[in-house]
Amino acid sequence: xxxxxxxxxxxxxxxxxxxxxxxxxxxxxxxxxxxxxxxxxxxxxxxxxxxxxxxxxxxxxxxxxxxxxxxxxxxxxxxxxxxxxxxxxxxxxxxxxxxxxxxxxxxxxxxxxxxxxxxxxxxxxxxxxxxxxxxxxxxxxxxxxxxxxxxxxxxxxxxxxxxxxxxxxxxxxxxxxxxxxxxxxxxxxxxxxxxxxxxxxxxxxxxxxxxxxxxxxxxxxxxxxxxxxxxxxxxxxxxxxxxxxxxxxxxxxx
Numbered sequence: 001x002x003x004x005x006x007x008x009x010x011x012x013x014x015x016x017x018x019x020x021x022x023x024x025x026x027x028x029x030x031x032x033x034x035x036x037x038x039x040x041x042x043x044x045x046x047x048x049x050x051x052x053x054x055x056x057x058x059x060x061x062x063x064x065x066x067x068x069x070x071x072x073x074x075x076x077x078x079x080x081x082x083x084x085x086x087x088x089x090x091x092x093x094x095x096x097x098x099x100x101x102x103x104x105x106x107x108x109x110x111x112x113x114x115x116x117x118x119x120x121x122x123x124x125x126x127x128x129x130x131x132x133x134x135x136x137x138x139x140x141x142x143x144x145x146x147x148x149x150x151x152x153x154x155x156x157x158x159x160x161x162x163x164x165x166x167x168x169x170x171x172x173x174x175x176x177x178x179x180x181x182x183x184x185x186x187x188x189x190x191x192x193x194x195x196x197x198x199x200x201x202x203x204x205x206x207x208x209x210x211x212x213x214x215x216x217x218x219x220x221x222x223x224x225x226x227x228x229x230x231x232x233x234x235x236x237x238x239x240x241x242x243x244x245x246x247x248x249x250x251x252x253x254x
Contacts, residue, residue: 004038014045022046027053027063030070030079052086054079117168117191131164137190138210139173139180150180156209157188 003009017025025048027039032054040062043051055062056069065086070079077098081091114134123129137157141147157169169190173181178194185192 010041014042017042017046022048024048024050024052026083028083030054030076031072052083054082113170113191113193114168117170120191121166121168121189123166128166131167133167133207135160135167135169135207135209137169137171138208139171139177139184150184153184154187157184157190161188
């Protein structure tokens with residue numbers, strides 16, 4: 001495990017890679033920024049004969065087996081297919097749909113949380129109005145600079161709540177964000193949940209709202225066709241992408 005903020009971690013991993021004497025090393029990240037150092041350091045330390053990555057025609061060449069760069073338009077998995085080609089894989093003949101396997105216990109626990117969330121906004125029989133799909137909200141981001149302020153989450157979700165008075169909402173976040181999770185959930189009549197794995201692993205949420213792209217891969221991995229994928233930095237709106245049709249919808253009036 002590499003700790004990016006630790007020189008000691010880099011040094012120990014580089015020594016280990018050198019000892020292992022790998023023949024091939026593959027950089028599985030296809031969305032590297034223009035300037036990055038971690039991968040070159042580790043690959044050169046490993047002294048692998050073949051260094052595979054999505055470098056395109058850029059120089060200097062970190063990789064000596066370079067596949068086309070991801071265009072950042074197609075799904076990430078589509079771009080990742082290119083990394084298999086140097087190994088003789090026909091990328092068009094393989095099912096690339098990722099899959100995450102859930103236990104019955106995980107499903108049952110998640111369903112219990114969603115039942116509680118629905119009970120909080122339950123309407124008399126036959127009187128539910130607006131959007132009633134399950135909405136999972138994740139306050140966390142991969143980096144502090146990407147983290148939305150609580151007020152923006154609240155404003156966006158209040159607009160969504162106006163469109164879906166009976167929509168069950170679960171709010172999650174890192175343990176350090178529990179106070180924020182509680183405040184945002186309370187403001188929109190949602191359910192704050194500490195057990196992130198339980199809420200996240202449920203196959204039965206239908207909409208997701210948050211800025212952490214890792215959850216996009218998760219939703220694809222458990223076969224959810226409809227997921228909220230992004231939040232505008234300048235406007236309180238949620239964009240809902242229906243992956244199997246490619247249509248975009250906005251949870252806003254007009």
